[in-house]
Amino acid sequence: MSNLLATHSRTRLCGEYSADHIDEQVTVFGWVQSYRDHGGVIFIDLRDRSGIVQLRFEPWVAQGVAHKLADMLRSEWAIGARGKVISRGDNINRKIPTGEVEVLCDELEVFSESPTPPFEVKDDLDTAEAIRLKYRFLDLRRAALSRNFQLRSAVYQQTRSYFADHGFIEIETPILANATPEGARDYLVPARVSPGRFYALPQSPQQFKQLLMMSGMDRYMQICRCFRDEDLRADRQPEFTQLDLELSFTTVDQVRTLLDGYVSGVWREVLGFEVTTPIPSITYDEAMDKYGIDRPDLRFSLPLTDLSDLLRETVTFRIFRGALDAGGIVKALYIPDGKAFSRKDLDKVLPAEAAIYGAKGVAWARVQPQGAWSGPVAKGVDDQLRASLNEALGAQEGGLILFSADKPSVVNAALARLRVVTAERLGLIKPNTWSFVWVTDFPMFEYDENDERFYAMHHPFTSPRWEDMDLLDSDPGAAKAQAYDLVVNGMELGGGSIRIHRSDVQQKVFETLGLAPEEVAEKFGFFIEALRYGTPPHGGIALGLDRLLMLLCGAESLRDVIAFPKTQRATDLLTGAPSDVEPSQLTELSIRSAVDD
Ligand code: ASP
Numbered sequence: 001m002s003n004l005l006a007t008h009s010r011t012r013l014c015g016e017y018s019a020d021h022i023d024e025q026v027t028v029f030g031w032v033q034s035y036r037d038h039g040g041v042i043f044i045d046l047r048d049r050s051g052i053v054q055l056r057f058e059p060w061v062a063q064g065v066a067h068k069l070a071d072m073l074r075s076e077w078a079i080g081a082r083g084k085v086i087s088r089g090d091n092i093n094r095k096i097p098t099g100e101v102e103v104l105c106d107e108l109e110v111f112s113e114s115p116t117p118p119f120e121v122k123d124d125l126d127t128a129e130a131i132r133l134k135y136r137f138l139d140l141r142r143a144a145l146s147r148n149f150q151l152r153s154a155v156y157q158q159t160r161s162y163f164a165d166h167g168f169i170e171i172e173t174p175i176l177a178n179a180t181p182e183g184a185r186d187y188l189v190p191a192r193v194s195p196g197r198f199y200a201l202p203q204s205p206q207q208f209k210q211l212l213m214m215s216g217m218d219r220y221m222q223i224c225r226c227f228r229d230e231d232l233r234a235d236r237q238p239e240f241t242q243l244d245l246e247l248s249f250t251t252v253d254q255v256r257t258l259l260d261g262y263v264s265g266v267w268r269e270v271l272g273f274e275v276t277t278p279i280p281s282i283t284y285d286e287a288m289d290k291y292g293i294d295r296p297d298l299r300f301s302l303p304l305t306d307l308s309d310l311l312r313e314t315v316t317f318r319i320f321r322g323a324l325d326a327g328g329i330v331k332a333l334y335i336p337d338g339k340a341f342s343r344k345d346l347d348k349v350l351p352a353e354a355a356i357y358g359a360k361g362v363a364w365a366r367v368q369p370q371g372a373w374s375g376p377v378a379k380g381v382d383d384q385l386r387a388s389l390n391e392a393l394g395a396q397e398g399g400l401i402l403f404s405a406d407k408p409s410v411v412n413a414a415l416a417r418l419r420v421v422t423a424e425r426l427g428l429i430k431p432n433t434w435s436f437v438w439v440t441d442f443p444m445f446e447y448d449e450n451d452e453r454f455y456a457m458h459h460p461f462t463s464p465r466w467e468d469m470d471l472l473d474s475d476p477g478a479a480k481a482q483a484y485d486l487v488v489n490g491m492e493l494g495g496g497s498i499r500i501h502r503s504d505v506q507q508k509v510f511e512t513l514g515l516a517p518e519e520v521a522e523k524f525g526f527f528i529e530a531l532r533y534g535t536p537p538h539g540g541i542a543l544g545l546d547r548l549l550m551l552l553c554g555a556e557s558l559r560d561v562i563a564f565p566k567t568q569r570a571t572d573l574l575t576g577a578p579s580d581v582e583p584s585q586l587t588e589l590s591i592r593s594a595v596d597d
Helices: 004-008 063-068 128-136 143-165 207-212 252-272 284-292 310-314 318-325 341-357 383-393 409-427 502-513 517-531 545-553 583-588
Strands: 025-038 043-049 050-055 078-087 101-112 188-190 198-200 217-229 239-248 281-282 304-306 329-335 363-367 400-406 438-442 445-448 455-457 483-488 491-498 538-544
Touching: 004 078, 004 101, 004 284, 043 063, 043 078, 050 078, 050 239, 063 101, 143 217, 143 318, 143 545, 207 217, 207 239, 207 538, 239 252, 239 491, 239 545, 252 438, 252 483, 252 491, 252 538, 252 545, 281 284, 281 318, 284 304, 284 409, 284 438, 304 409, 310 318, 310 329, 310 383, 318 329, 318 400, 329 383, 329 409, 341 400, 341 409, 400 409, 483 538, 491 545, 502 517, 538 545
Parallel strands: 050 101, 281 438
Antiparallel strands: 025 043, 025 078, 043 050, 078 101, 188 198, 217 239, 239 538, 304 329, 329 400, 363 400, 438 483, 445 455, 483 491, 491 538
């Protein structure tokens, strides 16, 4: 057994040393970051999660025993040492916070050696991410990553205390659960003792948290793992962490005020940034109309203008006419500083961005003196029409108009993208600005033309606005929900809703979603039954904590704030999960693998 561990405990973490500790006899533990020999004196940078302290080994100290051992040290060995904190005199290292001091060591113990690591543990690393993930335990020794997890932990503490102060109690809900309809595919777990049956890992604790309101828990919070088996687009993880909340006897405004307090507190504490509260709100309809998207980035203005009504009567320009005649729309993004965009931007770069969203092209016009236009659209509109379009857009000489004409979904998505691309190009997005907005009054349902049915826009437990209750029968597509999303800088931080608290309304929503009564009974029978027993009006929200932390850490990927993340193919390169299993295990689970057939 180790001597040092048995006889001494660590005095303090490596990164905590300063001139205040000079002359102190100390014990340090950590990993060898680097080794240097300067004229027979050995210097070791010793690292732990807090930072680095320099150790000094001289051949004439303590008969040179520690020095001799130090001479063998290599990167990433785990060691302990004892010695005296001394000043570095003129050799202060300003690059590290402990740079005024070093520990002159007279004792050294190697706890464990390490082979040469596959990459050096340092922040500016260009090693392929796959290698970093395979050796995640080394990757996580890097200061930048380590810092993210320390911040993550601090935010967890702040979160728990904020909600505890607001009367929330923390309750865990099952992981082996039933399916929750959040719109993704379920991860299934075979139930050995019920052959042929499966648990679903929760896509969210939605039904449980509502059941907790029915149970009289009043205010629930949980930092919980959710699982969604989706094809992983850019930055998603199959398992992720939500801050999940639910409150009884509440309203949209109360949930918003509570969350305003939470996010402004976190942004203040972590970034020193004052979020203006109350956080403003915009309705879904207005967001779609002005910005083409339900999570608008409001760090800059650049609103869109719907020109369909102005154009409908008289326009002959083929692309506009065609879109309008086919029931589509024409919208435009007006950019006051049009000179920033070259012909190549207009013909290639911007259309390529719009094409990602299905747009067949981007029509454009440059505004010349006296409101004249140049560019492909110029000849397609007469003077009178052009004048009214200029007026609607507030167009001035030097401006640039980007048009999109197609189905509303394509037009909105394409122009929403162009808004961001052009704002970036124009330098309108200032660093370290945070623009929060609540998006409210989402539609209850989205109609899917292909499936010829409605889907819940949020989830099926969301309540219509009280005044829209009757629309569930007469015109479900027009009903608006008491649903809200919290958006920052064009990213959705979270979303929630006031819930249905009456079993008849819940039943009706399931019917509108095209679920047969037997299906409702089978999947949600317990829930509809529970709703009958004096359910309090309630509502809640869930925030994506990984994304929130990514923003707070200034990280570029969710993977930088998740200790053991998965790849785009939902694999864990460190453990090799998912892995093969023994045929006997499958037999035990009453499962036959189709892959082997
Ligand atoms: N369960 C929802 C989600 O995971 C959040 C909520 O409605 O509270 O997105």
